[in-house]
Structures are given as structure tokens and as C-alpha cells.
Amino acid sequence: MYIPLENISELTHDFTILWLLGGVIFITIALMLGYILINRLTRPLDEMKRAAQKVSSGDY
Secondary structure (H helix, E strand, C coil): CCCCHHHHHHHHHHHHHHHHHHHHHHHHHHHHHHHHHHHHHHHHHHHHHHHHHHHHCCCC
16 A cells, blocks of 8 residues: 655644644643633732731821
8 A cells, every 4th residue: 555655744744733733722721721820829918918018008
């Protein structure tokens, strides 16, 4: 069974593009979810920091 090398190269090129596109989409979604999660986790700390700064400046 003979398959021309040109057809195989075209097929692997298509798969490479699909994998790269999938990887970029995955990394983008992971970064967005990570950003949201980090903000949710650190929001109480930011609120505590602002409250401590208000108290230290005399605003009770």
C-alpha cells in the first residue's frame, strides 16, 4: 500500500495546526480561570488591608 508523502505531510500539518490552536485556547482559558480564582482568594485580604489602613489613619 503506497501513500504519497505529500498527503501524509499535509495531514500532519493539519493536525499540528489543530493541536497548536487547541493548546492556545486551553492556555487562554486556564489563565482566565486562574486570574478569577486568585482574585476571589485575595479579595478578603485586600479588604482587611484597606480596613487596617483606615483604622491606622484614625478612621474608626
